[in-house]
Amino acid sequence: MHPTVATPSDKLVVYQIFTRLFGNQKTTNKPWGSRDENGVGKFNDITDIALKELKTFGISHVWYTGVIEHALMTDYSAYGIRQDHPAVVKGRAGSPYAIKDYYDVNPDLAVDVKNRMKEFQALLKRSHDNGLKVLIDFVPNHVARQYHSDAKPKGVVDLGAKDDKTKAFSPGNNFYYIPGVAFQVPEGVNPPVQTEKQYVEQPAKATGNDVFSAQPNINDWYETIKLNYGVDYQNNRQMHFSPVPDTWTKMRDILVFWAKKGVDGFRCDMAEMVPVEFWGWAIPQVKAAKPGIIFIAEIYNPQQYRNYIFNGKFDYLYDKVGLYDSVRRLMEGKGNAKEITRVWQNESGDFSQHMLRFLENHDEQRIASNEFAGSPWVAVPAMTLSATLHTGPVMIYFGQEVGVNPTKAEGFQGDDGRTTIFDYWGIPEFQAWVNGGKFDGGKLSKDQKQLRAFYQQLLQLVNTSDAIRTGAFYDLQYTNNNNQSPGYNATTLYSYLRHSDRQKLLIICNFDRDQAAKTSIRIPAEAWQAMKLDGSKTYQFNDIFQTKTKVRAKAANAIPVELPPLGVLVLEIQ
Structure with missing residues (x-):
């Protein structure tokens, strides 16, 4: 009945910032609008004032989402950045999970595109100076279809550069291939930016969500290609881990590159789609390069939790299938509190302190939306429970604390109760808190101010209570x-x-x-x-x-x- 007592350091308070949306003050919000029409937030918008306010709010770790360069439809070829074909990009702003260059940052986020890395490093320093630790995404399972690193350090060989494309699978390849067959764009893809050039990929590569077909479906992760960690999926998932696959070495080196830049941790996208053996090999090496760095796994299979903590060496795992799903049903008026008992019983003993609890993130619907609870106040008991049930971390998605409620299709995202991750957009409720860069909530309604005060009071409780921590x-x-x-x-x-x-x-x-x-x-x-x-x-x-x-x-x-x-x-x- 009583889980192992964790150390105080396990009680992180993570604030996820969707970086391109955080500081955007434009209110145009034209569906499928361009960067110039709808605006885009910059690294520089996350000022000392903003960071001080987040620290006062009770945050310990800021997760900047969408930092690493990904495919997008905006043309940056004038800066020596290869243009992406719109047929293999989702949304005009692109998905931050279709990485185009692991060694660079998204040019959209820079005021001076040529100095984009310096602007990110300045944000990193500002965050640290204000007492906040920094997490970024590591996307290990797949990359953009037109992956090409123009910023890679000297001596680094690009992913796929030496692949034998005549083989569907080889332990030495970085990608999987459909030899002799060209890639076909899924039926129904009709990007808002037109080009006379056809998208050419010969031979076709396997798609990120384990689709080994030359033409994925429009609902697949068709804009991405699967990375090869030495697992032969089409031959009973045979594992070829000795000698160490080339992809393992390349991905470890990317992690070390960002660790040495000064980031304090990684939220690892779809970590369970990458073999646990890779994580168990790579994470200790990254921690040796930067002691204290943390790894959070996005993972949805409870049967694999122990494996990814104890063999994969992850510090924390998403508690989506456990607590989030159970509490969400309660919030929607159709759950049962008995489910919470089942959740902690499944997670108790040796790893409850490793579970990261949340009610919102970029993948989930907003609490205030009609698709979820219809009111941000329904979160009061659920968020209190999520923050206080055990000693593990708690996370808030930017704007959750002011009741962000998406009510129309932004473009590729569609009208689905989520804040867009694919489109250029302004978030009205959050802009009211930003208040032209004052970050004082000056334009919030009385109800929004009260909601934010609840969250601040909850985080103060979490940060000061010895029993909870x-x-x-x-x-x-x-x-x-x-x-x-x-x-x-x-x-x-x-x-x-x-x-x-x-x-x-x-x-x-x-x-x-x-x-x-x-x-x-x-x-x-x-x-x-x-x-x-x-x-x-x-x-x-x-x-x-x-x-x-x-x-x-x-x-x-x-x-x-x-x-x-x-x-x-x-x-x-x-």
């Missing part, structure tokens, strides 16, 4: 239901303890949108023993979070509590 966990659901605790709806109420030597907390979350809860919480004798408290004494329960409620109760008795709809109590036991 370092303590053990005890689930109270099994001793609380309507039979044992009248009024306790175990479907929509979730209660638990977080306790360290210095602090003991009783936390209760009400996920019901409409019903208040008036009930009592039973803490069993074993829990008092686990907290090293005398189960025969009377204690004061003080809410240290939102309501400032105070309750006195004998340990042997149930603790009376009242919570409004979507209410939360964080009661310190004294």
